[in-house]
Amino acid sequence: xxxxxxxxxxxxxxxxxxxxxxxxxxxxxxxxxxxxxxxxxxxxxxxxxxxxxxxxxxxxxxxxxxxxxxxxxxxxxxxxxxxxxxxxxxxxxxxxxxxxxxxxxxxxxxxxxxxxxxxxxxxxxxxxxxxxxxxxxxxxxxxxxxxx
Amino acid sequence: xxxxxxxxxxxxxxxxxxxxxxxxxxxxxxxxxxxxxxxxxxxxxxxxxxxxxxxxxxxxxxxxxxxxxxxxxxxxxxxxxxxxxxxxxxxxxxxxxxxxxxxxxxxxxxxxxxxxxxxxxxxxxxxxxxxxxxxxxxxxxxxxxxxxxxxxxxxxxxxxxxxxxxxxxxxxxxxxxxxxxxxxxxxxxxxxxxxxxxxxxxxxxxxxxxxxxxxxxxxxxxxxxxxxxxxxxxxxxxxxxxxxxxxxxxxxxxxxxxxxxxxxxxxxxxxxxxxxxxxxxxxxxxxxxxxxxxxxxxxxxxxxxxxxxxxxxxxxx
Numbered sequence: 020x021x022x023x024x025x026x027x028x029x030x031x032x033x034x035x036x037x038x039x040x041x042x043x044x045x046x047x048x049x050x051x052x053x054x055x056x057x058x059x060x061x062x063x064x065x066x067x068x069x070x071x072x073x074x075x076x077x078x079x080x081x082x083x084x085x086x087x088x089x090x091x092x093x094x095x096x097x098x099x100x101x102x103x104x105x106x107x108x109x110x111x112x113x114x115x116x117x118x119x120x121x122x123x124x125x126x127x128x129x130x131x132x133x134x135x136x137x138x139x140x141x142x143x144x145x146x147x148x149x150x151x152x153x154x155x156x157x158x159x160x161x162x163x164x165x166x167x
Numbered sequence: 168x169x170x171x172x173x174x175x176x177x178x179x180x181x182x183x184x185x186x187x188x189x190x191x192x193x194x195x196x197x198x199x200x201x202x203x204x205x206x207x208x209x210x211x212x213x214x215x216x217x218x219x220x221x222x223x224x225x226x227x228x229x230x231x232x233x234x235x236x237x238x239x240x241x242x243x244x245x246x247x248x249x250x251x252x253x254x255x256x257x258x259x260x261x262x263x264x265x266x267x268x269x270x271x272x273x274x275x276x277x278x279x280x281x282x283x284x285x286x287x288x289x290x291x292x293x294x295x296x297x298x299x300x301x302x303x304x305x306x307x308x309x310x311x312x313x314x315x316x317x318x319x320x321x322x323x324x325x326x327x328x329x330x331x332x333x334x335x336x337x338x339x340x341x342x343x344x345x346x347x348x349x350x351x352x353x354x355x356x357x358x359x360x361x362x363x364x365x366x367x368x369x370x371x372x373x374x375x376x377x378x379x380x381x382x383x384x385x386x387x388x389x390x391x392x393x394x395x396x397x398x399x400x401x402x403x404x405x406x407x408x409x410x411x412x413x414x415x416x417x418x419x420x421x422x423x424x425x426x427x428x429x430x431x432x433x434x435x436x437x438x439x440x441x442x443x444x445x446x447x448x449x450x451x452x453x454x455x456x457x458x459x460x461x462x463x464x465x466x467x468x469x470x471x472x473x474x475x476x477x478x479x480x481x482x483x484x
Contacts, residue, residue, distance in 0.1 A: 067420055068393055068401050071413045088476070098474040102457075105480050106423050106471075109452045110416060110445075113356055115364025123483040137484060153364065156409045 025079035025145040027054040030069065032062050032085035034092040038128025043138075046131050050138035053145075054082060061085065063096030067107045070121065074154035080120045080145035084137070087125040097125070116153065119144035171296060174222040174272055177337040178244055181270050182217040185242050191268050193237075195230050196220040196244035203294045204280050208233070220244070222337070223296055224278045224314055229431040231385035235261040243267065246274040247343075248321075248429035250330030251462025252385040255425055258462075259469060261388060271333025273341040275299075276314065276322035277430075281439060283317050286310070321430035321443065324348075332465065347428065349451045352444070367412075373438040374411045380432035380442045381418060386425045393417060419445025424453040424470040425461045 031037040037058050043050060059065060062085030070081050083104065091097045104123050112118050122141045126134050182194040198209035198219045206225040210233075211217055222244075230243050231252035241262075243253055250269050257264050283291075283303065293304040301317070303310045326346035329336070355363060378394065381387045394402050394414060402410045426446040433443050453459050456479070459470045 068413075068417055071416065072399075072401060075409055075413060095474065098476065098478070099471070101478055101480050101483070102471055102474055104483065105456055105478070106420060106449060106452050108482055110420055110448055112360075113352075113363065113448045114367045114416065115360040115362070117360055118482065123480075125483060140484075154409055154413070156403070156407060 023146060023149065025053050025142065025150070026077065027080040027082055027141060027145055028073040028078040029054040029056045029082040029084070030059055030062070030065055031056055032092075032097070033058055033060050035086035035090065035128050036084035036124070036126045036134065039126045039130050039134040042128060042131040043134045048131055048135040050135045051142040053142045054138070059085075061091065061093050061096035062100040063091075063093065065100060065103075067103060070107065071154070074120075074151060075156055077151065077155045079148070079151045080122070080141065082122045082124070082141045084124040084126050087127055090127060117148045119148050120151065171222050171224075174338045175220065178220050178222055178270060178272070179217045181335060181337065182211055182220055182242065183214045185268060186211070186214045186217070190240065191242040192239040194220070194242045194244070194270075195233050196270075197222065197226045197228075200225075203291050204278070204283060222272055224276070224301065227277045227319070227431070227434045229383070229385045229429040231256060232383065232431070234267070234385070235388040237262070240266045240268070242270055244270045244272060245330050245333060246272055246277070246429075247325060247327040247330045248274075248427045249385075250333050251327060251427035252429060254332050254462040254465060255427065255469075256385065256388075257465060258467060259425075264465060269330065269333040270335060270337055271330030272337045273329040273339060274322075274325075275328070275341050276318040276325070278314060278317050279319040279434075283312065286312050286317065319430050319434070320441070321428045321433070325428065327427075327463075332462075347447070349447060352447055352451060367444070368408070370444060371411055371415050371440055371442075372408075374406070374415070374440055375438060376406055376411055376414060377437060379435040379437060383431040383435035384422070385429070385431070386422050415442065415445050418442075419449050422446045423449035424457075424459055426450055427462050
């Protein structure tokens with residue numbers, strides 16, 4: 020699986036991690052290009068079905084990142100999100116999904132270096148898991164093999 | 168265990184008093200079903216009809232399912248688990264406490280028809296119950312089965328058989344068995360990822376996605392369920408295994424911190440899937456993380472509507 024390049028869907032909160040990605044970019048920090056970003060107003064906006072939908076549509080991994088607890092632009096959005104993440108993380112791990120496929124982090128808009136490090140770590144983790152065959156829908160699998 | 172006749176009598180009396188005094192407009196309870204081994208829900212609106220109400224070991228349905236959105240004052244005949252569901256609905260603002268009256272029945276466990284069928288596969292036309300024994304009668308046969316041997320899985324680990332929060336009890340309190348210790352799930356969770364995945368995929372392989380589990384569940388009151396949404400469409404309409412898996416995961420997730428282990432979903436399942444395994448995973452998480460169980464007080468707030476600043480989440484970097 021050395022030449023496997025995973026596709027990761029990243030859900031970033033507008034106020035912190037999206038800013039960190041921006042800062043990492045203007046600071047010319049190198050990070051893997053394997054993820055596609057969905058910008059959310061807040062991690063509290065993230066419904067677990069978004070994550071499962073991403074997996075269903077063929078994402079090999081999902082990365083969710085937002086403001087540090089206590090720093091939420093909407094005061095408590097990420098505190099509420101955190102409880103949902105705890106349950107979803109445990110649910111998916113319990114049914115046998117590798118925890119490396121679904122990663123969570125808190126990255127403030129000043130932490131470009133943490134963003135870079137985390138991006139590398141997430142992509143490495145997903146690479147180690149290999150392609151997502153569990154959730155990918157069969158019709159998509161067919162479609163992909165025709166393209167390949 | 169009080170005889171079911173006495174409980175039935177008490178339920179009828181209470182219903183009559185409540186309706187005549189105008190305390191409630193509707194009593195939701197059970198009546199004799201058209202088939203043996205079942206009890207059907209019934210909505211009583213006048214005192215003359217109160218004699219339709221019954222109680223037996225087949226009152227498996229969770230009548231709290233009929234509460235959300237119902238107008239007027241309602242009395243509900245509940246087991247321990249249903250009462251917890253009703254309390255949960257009040258705490259989720261789905262029903263007003265002042266419009267609700269709970270006739271609690273100290274439960275001795277409900278019968279699993281599959282277990283009965285395993286013991287007596289011949290067609291049963293008549294059932295009699297007394298002193299913890301069910302007599303199954305059919306054409307030229309009669310078999311006796313101990314109720315304890317044919318109780319539902321969730322009833323065997325129910326720690327809330329007596330509905331303590333009910334406005335009145337229709338019988339003396341019953342003792343409850345030890346609570347679910349999740350030992351089977353914990354054993355499963357110590358196995359490698361692949362084995363767990365295989366277990367859950369095997370569990371739901373027969374699922375037709377008929378959504379009977381959702382419809383029987385008193386927690387599933389969303390005006391539009393995520394499975395019925397079309398723009399965007401989260402789940403396909405076919406029985407694609409991925410869609411089925413995601414359905415069960417999300418159904419379990421939506422019940423997190425709210426499930427009272429009433430077993431209505433498993434009873435409703437036409438292909439006998441242990442759908443409650445997903446709920447149990449979530450209940451185990453909720454209990455471990457926040458020490459919370461649904462429906463044990465009128466005041467408690469559902470765990471996903473509140474937070475602690477120092478909630479533990481080590482896995483988030």
